[in-house]
Amino acid sequence: MTAAVALRRLARxxxxxxxxAVLGAGLLAWPLLRGRDTLPLGGAELAGAHRFLNGAFExxxxxxxxxxxxxxxxxxxxxxxDTSTTFVQGLISQPAYGRPAPVLGWLxxxxxxxxxxxxxxxxxxxxxxxxxxxxxxxxxxxxxxMDTLALTLTAVFYSxxxxxxxxxxxxxxxxxxxxITPVLDFMQTMPTFVYLAPLxxxxxxxxxxxxxxxxxxxxxxxxxxxxxxxxxxxxxxLESGISLGATPAQLLTKVRLPLALxxxxxxxxxxxxxALAMVTVAALIDAPGLGESVLQALESLDVGxxxxxxxxxxxxxxxLDRTTTAASVRRPRRxxxxxxxxxxxxxxxxxxxxxxxxxxxxxxxxxxxxxxxxRAVDAADAWLLDSxxxxxxxxxxxxxxxxxxxxxTLLTDAPWWWIxxxxxxxxxxxxxxxxxxxxxxxxxxxxxxxxxxxxxVTLAATVVATALTALVGVVAGVWMGRSSRADGTxxxxxxxxxxxxxxxxxxxVVGLFGATRFTGILAAVIFAIPVTTKLVAEGIRGVRASAVxxxxxxxxxxxxxxxxxxxxxxxASVTLAVGQGLxxxxxxxxxxxxxxxxxxxxxxVAGFSQHELRGKGLxxxxxxxVLGIVxxxxxxxxxxxxxxxxx
Amino acid sequence: xxxxxxxxxxxxxRAAAQVGTELSSAELKRRTGCVAAxxxxxxxxxPGEVFVVMGLSGSGKSTLVRCLTRLIEPTAGTVRLDGEDLxxxxxxxLRELRRHRMAMVFQxxxxxxxxxxxxxVAFGLEIRGTARAERHDHARQVIELVGLxxxxxxxxxxxxxxxxxxxxxxxxxxxDPEVMLFDEPFSALDxxxxxxxxxxxxxxxxxxxxxxxxxxxxxxxxxxxGDRILLMRDGAAVQLGTPDEVVGAPADDHVRDFVADxxxxxxxxxxxxxxxxxxSDALDGPSLPPETVIRDAVHTVxxxxxxxxxxxxxSLLGVVTAAEVLETIA
Numbered sequence: 001m002t003a004a005v006a007l008r009r010l011a012r013x014x015x016x017x018x019x020x021a022v023l024g025a026g027l028l029a030w031p032l033l034r035g036r037d038t039l040p041l042g043g044a045e046l047a048g049a050h051r052f053l054n055g056a057f058e059x060x061x062x063x064x065x066x067x068x069x070x071x072x073x074x075x076x077x078x079x080x081x082d083t084s085t086t087f088v089q090g091l092i093s094q095p096a097y098g099r100p101a102p103v104l105g106w107l108x109x110x111x112x113x114x115x116x117x118x119x120x121x122x123x124x125x126x127x128x129x130x131x132x133x134x135x136x137x138x139x140x141x142x143x144x145x146m147d148t149l150a151l152t153l154t155a156v157f158y159s160x161x162x163x164x165x166x167x168x169x170x171x172x173x174x175x176x177x178x179x180i181t182p183v184l185d186f187m188q189t190m191p192t193f194v195y196l197a198p199l200x201x202x203x204x205x206x207x208x209x210x211x212x213x214x215x216x217x218x219x220x221x222x223x224x225x226x227x228x229x230x231x232x233x234x235x236x237x238l239e240s241g242i243s244l245g246a247t248p249a250q251l252l253t254k255v256r257l258p259l260a261l262x263x264x265x266x267x268x269x270x271x272x273x274x275a276l277a278m279v280t281v282a283a284l285i286d287a288p289g290l291g292e293s294v295l296q297a298l299e300s301l302d303v304g305x306x307x308x309x310x311x312x313x314x315x316x317x318x319x320l321d322r323t324t325t326a327a328s329v330r331r332p333r334r335x336x337x338x339x340x341x342x343x344x345x346x347x348x349x350x351x352x353x354x355x356x357x358x359x360x361x362x363x364x365x366x367x368x369x370x371x372x373x374x375r376a377v378d379a380a381d382a383w384l385l386d387s388x389x390x391x392x393x394x395x396x397x398x399x400x401x402x403x404x405x406x407x408x409t410l411l412t413d414a415p416w417w418w419i420x421x422x423x424x425x426x427x428x429x430x431x432x433x434x435x436x437x438x439x440x441x442x443x444x445x446x447x448x449x450x451x452x453x454x455x456x457v458t459l460a461a462t463v464v465a466t467a468l469t470a471l472v473g474v475v476a477g478v479w480m481g482r483s484s485r486a487d488g489t490x491x492x493x494x495x496x497x498x499x500x501x502x503x504x505x506x507x508x509v510v511g512l513f514g515a516t517r518f519t520g521i522l523a524a525v526i527f528a529i530p531v532t533t534k535l536v537a538e539g540i541r542g543v544r545a546s547a548v549x550x551x552x553x554x555x556x557x558x559x560x561x562x563x564x565x566x567x568x569x570x571x572a573s574v575t576l577a578v579g580q581g582l583x584x585x586x587x588x589x590x591x592x593x594x595x596x597x598x599x600x601x602x603x604x605v606a607g608f609s610q611h612e613l614r615g616k617g618l619x620x621x622x623x624x625x626v627l628g629i630v631x632x633x634x635x636x637x638x639x640x641x642x643x644x645x646x647x
Numbered sequence: 648x649x650x651x652x653x654x655x656x657x658x659x660x661r662a663a664a665q666v667g668t669e670l671s672s673a674e675l676k677r678r679t680g681c682v683a684a685x686x687x688x689x690x691x692x693x694p695g696e697v698f699v700v701m702g703l704s705g706s707g708k709s710t711l712v713r714c715l716t717r718l719i720e721p722t723a724g725t726v727r728l729d730g731e732d733l734x735x736x737x738x739x740x741l742r743e744l745r746r747h748r749m750a751m752v753f754q755x756x757x758x759x760x761x762x763x764x765x766x767x768v769a770f771g772l773e774i775r776g777t778a779r780a781e782r783h784d785h786a787r788q789v790i791e792l793v794g795l796x797x798x799x800x801x802x803x804x805x806x807x808x809x810x811x812x813x814x815x816x817x818x819x820x821x822x823d824p825e826v827m828l829f830d831e832p833f834s835a836l837d838x839x840x841x842x843x844x845x846x847x848x849x850x851x852x853x854x855x856x857x858x859x860x861x862x863x864x865x866x867x868x869x870x871x872x873g874d875r876i877l878l879m880r881d882g883a884a885v886q887l888g889t890p891d892e893v894v895g896a897p898a899d900d901h902v903r904d905f906v907a908d909x910x911x912x913x914x915x916x917x918x919x920x921x922x923x924x925x926x927s928d929a930l931d932g933p934s935l936p937p938e939t940v941i942r943d944a945v946h947t948v949x950x951x952x953x954x955x956x957x958x959x960x961x962s963l964l965g966v967v968t969a970a971e972v973l974e975t976i977a
Contacts, residue, residue, distance in 0.1 A: 239718055240757030240815075244771040244822065245746030254773070258761045 018429035026422040030414060037415035039452035046616060047450025053615030060201050070202075078208040085154045085207035093146030102146070104354050105361025106137050109146065111350025115343050117319075121326025125319075132319035137363035140370025141290060141312045148289030148316065151207065151279045152272070155214035159271050162215070163222040164264065168252070170223065171230025171260070184220040189583055191628060192217050192278060193590035193604050194621035196285050197614065210287035214278040221270035229263025230256055262328050269324035276317055277501035281591075284608050290316070294503045298594055303381050303511040304374035310507040311373070314500060321499050381511045388512075396518045404517065408460035416443075416452050431637045442630035449619045449626070457599035459627060461592070462585055465521045469528040469581040474574060476529070477536025478562055481570075487537065494530040502527055502591055510595050520592025520601070528584035532577045539573020540566050572639050579635030586628045590621075600624050648858050649692040649715070649826055654724035656685040656710050656882075666723040672881050684710040685721070686882040692826075697852060697859045699873030701866065707882035708862045709754075712830050715860065716749050717741060728826070746775045750819035754831040756811045758803040764790065764814050765799040771822040786821055792854070793817045793847070809840035813847070820855065829861040833868070845871055866905065870894070870914055878902060895919040912941040912976050920975055921957045921965030928966050929953040937964055941975055948972045 041047060046054070064070050090096025091103045104112070110133040118126035136145035170177040196213055203209040233256060241255045257264075280291030290309045297306035354360040385392070411419065420443040428436035446455045480487040505523045513519045543566050551565045567574065593601020600620045607617010657665045659681030668675055668683065675681055684707040692698040702708045713719040715726055717733060726733045728748060736744065750771065758767050765786055766773075772782035790799060793813045803811055812832055819827055829848075833841040845868060852859060863869050869876050870890045878885040878893065886898035894914045897903040918937040924930060932953035935944055944967070948955050954966035 234755065234757075236753045236755035236757035237759060238757075239713075240751070240753055240818070241770075241774070242718055243716055243745055243749070243751040243828075244774050244818075245742040245744075246774045247742065250774055254770075255759065258759065261761070 015429055019426050022422060022425045022429060026418065029418065030410065033415050033418050034413050037417060038413060039416050039447075041451065041453060044613075046612075047619075049448055049450045050613075050615040050619050053618050054612070055615075057201055057614050057618075074202050078203045078206075081154070081158070081203075081208040081211045082206060084158070085151060085211060088150040088154050089147065091150070093143055093150050101358075101361045104351055106133070106142055106354065106363045107360035108347075108351035108354030110134060111347040111354075113319075115347035117323045117326075118343060119340070121323050125322045125326045128322055129319050132315045135315055136312055138367060138369050139308050139312050139373060140368040141293065141309060142363045144288070144290045144293050144309065145312050145316060148276070148279055148291065148313070151210055151214070151282070151287055151289060152275045152320075154207075155211045155218060155275045155279065156268075156272050158211065159215050159219040159275065160222060160268065163219045163267075163271065164226050167223040167226025167264075167267070168230055168257075170227035171256075177227060177231075180223065184223060187216055188220050189628070189632070191587040191590065191621070191624050192281055193284065193587075194625050196282070197604070197607055197618045197621060200285050200608075201614075205286045207287070209285050210279065210282035213282050213285070214275050217278040218271045218275035221274060222264070222267035225267030225270065226260065226264050229260030229267075232263070233259045265324065265328035269321065269328065272320050272324055273317065273499045276313075276320060280313055280501040280503050283503075284590075284605065291501070291503060294507065295594070298503075298506060298510060301510065301515055303507065304376075304378035306507045307377040307511070308370055308373045310504045313504055317499050317501065318496075377511075384512065392512050396513050396516060400516070400518050404460065404464050404521070407464060408457055411456040411460050412453055416447065419443075419456070427634065431634065431641065435634055435637050438630060438633055442626050445626040446623055449623045451600065451603065451616075451620055451623050454599040454603060454620065455623050455627065458589055458601065458624070461517060461521050461524075461599070462582070462589065462627065462631070465524045465528070465585045466578065466582045468521070468525045469532050469585060470578045472525070472529050473532030473577060473581060474536050474567075476533045477574075477577065478540055478566070480533065480537035481540025481543075481566070482558075482562075490533070494534060497526075497530045502588055505588075506591060506595055515595045517592075517598060519595050520589070523595070524585040524588035524592055527588045528581040531584055532581035535577030535580060536570070536574055539570035539577065542573065543569040575635060575639035579632060579639060582631055582635060583628060586624060586631070589624060648694045648696075648729065649698075649860070650725070650727040650730075651691070651715070652689045652725045652727075654685055654688045654711070654714060654726065655683070655722045656707070656714055656719060657722045658682045658684060662722050683707075683882050685714060687724075688877075688879070688882075688884050689724075690877055690884070690887060692858060692860060694858055695856050696874045697861060697872050699861045699863060699869040699876045700879060701863055701869040701873075701876055702879035703864055705881075706879040708864075708879050709830055710882075711879070712751075712828050712860060712862045715828060716745060716751060718751075746771070746822065748824055749826045749828060750822050750824040751828040751830065752812070752815050752819050752832045754834050756803070756815045756835075758811060758814055758818075760803055763800050763802060764795060764806070767803065767814050768817045768821050770818055775822070786817070789817045789821045792820065792851070807840075808836050809844060812836065812844060816847070816851070820851070820857075824857065826858045826860065829859065829863075831862050831864065834864065841865075841868070848872060866909065870909065878905075891915050891919060912945070912972075915941050915975065917941065917944055917955075917957050917967055918964070920971040921967045922971065924954070924956075924963060924966045930956060930963070930966075932956055932966075934958045935967075941972060945972055945976075 064075075086094075086096075089102070092109050093102055095101055096103065110130060113133050114126050114130040117129035136142050166176075166180065170180055192213065195216060196209070199209045199213050203212060237255055237259060238251065241251050246254065279287060279289060280294065283289070283291030283295040286292075290313050293309035294306050294313070297303075297309065350360070420440070423439050423443065424436050427439040446452055449455075476490060480490050502523075505526050506519075509519050509523045509526070513522065547565055547569060548561060551561045556564065589599075590601040590604045593599070593603075593605045600623050603613070603620035604617050604624070607613045607615075607620065655666045657663070659665070659679065661679070662681055665675065665679060665681045665683060667687075670678065672683065675683055686707075688711060690698070700708045700711060710719055714721040715733075717726075717736075721734065724734075728744065731744075733741065733744065759770065762770070765783060768790055769777075769782040769786035772785060777785075787799065790796060793816050795810065795813050795817065798806065798810065803814060806814070812835075815832065833844050836844060848859075848861075849872065851857075861869075861872055863872075870893075873890055875887065875889055876893050877887045878898070880901060886893060886902055888896075891914050893902065894906045894909050894911060897906055916937060917935060917939050920941065921937070932951050932955050933947055934956040935947060935958070937957050937959050944955070948967055949969050949972065954968045956966055957964045
């Protein structure tokens with residue numbers, strides 16, 4: 001270790017040269033070593049680790065009804081969540097309680113949703129909610145949409161039940177805040193697909209697993225924002241309460257919670273959107289609803305059906321987002337009581353009608369325009385491929401042949417020890433001993449998981465996707481950072497894109513490019529661009545105005561100002577932005593696996609559907625986590641180095 | 648009424664050990680990392696008095712007023728309200744005192760943005776557990792007293808800064824406290840509004856006659872409102888006296904610089920400029936009491952052709968002539 005430290009100290013001034021030398025030497029050696037020790041593993045083959053994990057799965061399965069942890073803990077939790085979800089489904093989506101239809105039919109649900117949107121928001125969002133819910137029926141996806149809504153609402157209910165008290169505690173106690181922050185970070189950065197498999201192991205396939213997976217993903221925002229709202233209350237308001245003799249309980253209920261309420265509602269909004277996104281993804285573990293429709297359609301490359309279901313998801317996201325956003329704005333005027341009563345009464349009548357009459361319960365078949373939508377999309381897709389197919393094929397093939405294939409071949413055809421040596425050496429000379437140790441540990445992890453070559457394919461795709469994301473993100477981010485008009489135009493688009501569930505991105509990409517590795521990469525890039533662009537824009541705007549002015553005053557062109565002043569000064573933010581983009585890309589790897597991206601993502605998906613591949617699927621998920629942690633830490637180290645150099 | 652004795656507030660590690668320190672602020676910070684915000688301050692506020700604590704920012708005055716109601720725990724020293732030691736009061740007892748006997752008005756108003764003016768003013772009564780109808784009745788009366796009638800249902804953000812602070816004032820008045828604590832209540836307001844609000848406080852003091860402790864960094868405000876003024880610097884009391892004592896007999900050069908620009912004829916009384924009657928002085932001129940402010944005596948002194956006698960209870964204290972008055976004004 002001391003030798004390594006000494007080496008690092010010596011190397012410091014010429015770090016870039018050492019890195020270049022290592023890479024150069026590695027590349028020269030590559031042709032000689034090609035094809036040796038590449039550790040391939042066939043689709044149905046299992047490595048030792050996979051058999052071990054399979055065994056663990058079996059053991060858990062066997063002990064489900066004997067182990068006290070299951071008997072008195074997990075099983076009851078599963079029962080509670082299953083019952084809750086089934087209850088809500090019985091209300092709005094599935095036949096229940098001896099009835100041929102759910103308790104509330106389309107008219108009742110639409111009327112209630114409209115009334116709630118009006119009460120919580122305003123007339124505009126009420127109208128939007130009304131049109132949105134009717135459109136589910138028009139698309140012929142009423143039941144699927146209600147299943148998605150039922151799962152989302154159940155998960156959000158429990159998320160709020162747990163999240164708001166935790167958030168309040170974290171807002172009041174610094175120690176709690178410090179304890180939960182890393183946990184929340186972990187919950188939010190871990191790719192969602194990784195914990196799906198272990199959850200189904202514990203809670204079986206069904207609503208409980210879907211709900212818990214959704215909660216893991218959706219609960220952090222409401223905790224964070226509740227804590228933030230409580231912490232940010234102006235001291236004067238608190239002091240005035242204390243100076244009037246308020247007890248701690250009075251202070252909480254009369255001062256803290258009301259003042260934090262707008263922030264809590266923002267948290268509820270984010271939790272709701274995250275839950276919707278995750279519920280659609282939970283289709284992978286058989287959660288019913290729109291996500292399942294998209295998933296099945298994607299698997300059979302039925303673009304029309306996928307687009308209709310995707311559209312319904314988008315509509316639901318927009319309705320839920322607008323309603324909760326409108327609810328977070330404080331209104332100065334109260335509504336007259338008679339108007340509120342009238343609206344509630346109308347909603348009640350709608351609900352009653354839908355309880356009694358078939359026409360108000362089941363959406364009329366005559367108004368089902370779903371098939372037309374599907375056919376129209378298919379026709380449009382066919383036409384687009386016909387007329388622009390040459391272009392899209394060209395883009396796809398060129399990118400694949402010139403960028404993706406060489407890079408992937410470089411990684412997959414090399415001996416594992418060659419890649420390990422080069423990676424550790426580059427980390428050592430570029431970032432120091434800790435980074436090198438981390439990379440070494442990551443390599444060891446991938447080897448143990450037995451999926452080396454698949455990991456290299458995924459790594460290549462990830463790096464290419466991240467590079468594309470960075471390219472687009474930096475260009476767009478610089479533009480946004482420099483021009484407030486560009487910011488005003490682009491930002492709403494990015495905001496909207498971020499509220500959409502990831503499945504939705506796949507649909508148009510599959511429509512245009514078919515099912516290939518490139519499709520998965522492109523979907524990941526589209527998914528990651530918003531966050532990267534926003535962070536870059538923030539960094540550019542954070543550059544001191546005086547530095548930019550000085551550059552202009554010295555006669556620099558806009559290009560020179562960007563290259564010599566703004567980007568270097570925003571270097572830490574840009575690095576962070578690319579790092580975040582990378583995390584987003586990785587979390588899309590599995591979704592990409594659905595449409596031909598193969599490798600780790602495919603293994604995870606296969607693990608969900610094939611019993612004997614469960615262990616391998618989990619190992620693939622863990623391999624994604626290993627890649628994510630190593631790449632993320634390296635980006636962070638690079639970012640802090642960039643920050644240190646700037647200072 | 649309110650007795651403060653040997654009050655210290657030290658922020659930082661091992662704060663209690665620094666009580667009694669003689670080190671300067673900079674030295675204390677360097678050696679121990681502590682900041683002594685209040686150093687050994689003692690004073691007594693009489694019932695019905697307006698007691699002003701005045702100092703520049705960082706002089707410890709806001710910390711001092713918070714120590715009086717234990718929004719900040721004092722490090723050492725005692726605060727007594729009618730002989731009862733606040734420092735040893737239990738949390739429940741302290742709440743009781745805050746609910747009924749002391750109320751505070753804040754620089755940043757501290758209003759609750761989600762409540763109407765009426766509910767903000769009634770907040771203290773609500774905390775106490777007063778029934779809704781009763782507290783609203785009482786709050787309406789207080790709102791009228793501070794001149795906000797008609798705005799009961801407005802939200803704070805719909806009011807101007809001056810009106811918001813009237814709400815803060817009404818909230819404090821609504822609990823009918825014996826002592827009102829003002830923490831730079833008008834610093835955030837425009838000069839014109841500030842003057843109007845000062846007049847309001849003077850008027851209210853006349854109407855309700857509360858004991859007031861008033862924190863300010865504005866010397867003119869201190870001189871206008873204060874029966875007595877406590878000047879603070881670096882946490883320590885520099886001078887305690889009536890406005891004319893502070894202007895007429897500054898305790899040190901710092902205070903002298905500070906009051907240099909005050910129009911002396913508006914603050915000082917004849918007591919400060921009279922001289923002993925000499926043998927050459929004619930003693931048959933007009934007579935004025937020593938508490939007369941110079942500005943009010945100018946006309947009499949300048950229009951008399953002989954020295955004005957300053958007399959209290961029939962005994963001659965001194966004389967004032969045009970020369971003394973002109974020296975003050977010039």
